[in-house]
Ligand SMILES: O=C(O)CCc1cccc(O)c1O
């Protein structure tokens with residue numbers, strides 16, 4: 001059965017702190033292209049790799065990776081809330097095979113997910129329930145992180161397992177590219193913030209609004225050139241897109257986590273979702289990138305990319 005890929009940046013600042021209309025038009029056109037690509041492929045199943053931003057997964061138990069057999073969207077930043085349309089049998093089949101291949105993935109019968117999953121599903125297929133899905137969480141913010149090589153191995157194992165499902169599978173990666181939004185870090189957070197990072201589920205509306213407003217303000221300051229967060233790095237982003245398109249993704253194994261942060265900001269670890277999705281594609285053989293969009297969008301605190309790829313028949 002064929003496989004295909006769509007990877008995309010997300011940003012909850014879309015529609016909240018917008019750039020010039022020409023930029024929005026370009027992004028809209030790129031998403032329209034991605035939606036057409038996906039509709040033409042007509043997936044039976046979406047396997048989506050996405051991060052979390054301390055809205056669904058916390059330091060009370062922080063796995064590097066987690067496959068959801070059932071999942072709830074928390075509805076942060078106005079994204080759709082409620083249950084995802086998870087294909088439980090597919091989730092179990094993927095988890096069994098990934099574990100059997102030696103990658104210790106966590107498993108959840110009630111995974112909580114945030115805009116990392118929901119915004120991507122809404123933009124690509126219209127809603128969090130439109131297409132049967134297996135959500136796979138990849139920790140991309142909560143230190144300590146394992147080496148990026150493990151993400152490639154996870155992706156490859158998921159790709160091999162997906163090939164046995166006898167379904168048309170679309171791999172989605174949601175996150176990145178270079179960006180450094182003000183996500184708190186445990187090591188440097190004050191005590192009350194630390195507590196929220198450990199056990200912050202179900203914040204009050206006031207807490208949620210305050211959090212979201214902080215990020216919106218940061219986007220405004222960043223676009224105005226007065227924010228203290230790390231700059232975007234279009235050169236680094238374009239190189240990553242080239243490496244992923246080349247098919248020689250093992251070269252990413254030598255990139256240290258410190259280097260990601262130095263070059264592309266703390267949240268650049270979200271490109272782990274792209275690396276996993278491309279690695280999953282590679283398990284089916286050679287692939288070809290069929291479209292690439294890239295633009296720096298400081299208003300959204302994002303090196304903003306979208307790519308699509310198909311398997312090449314050999
Ligand atoms: O609310 C947060 O913690 C971060 C929100 C956020 C902002 C810009 C780009 C992103 O990828 C992102 O997730």
Ligand SMILES: [Fe+2]
Nearest residue numbers: 116175176270
């Ligand atoms: Fe993010």
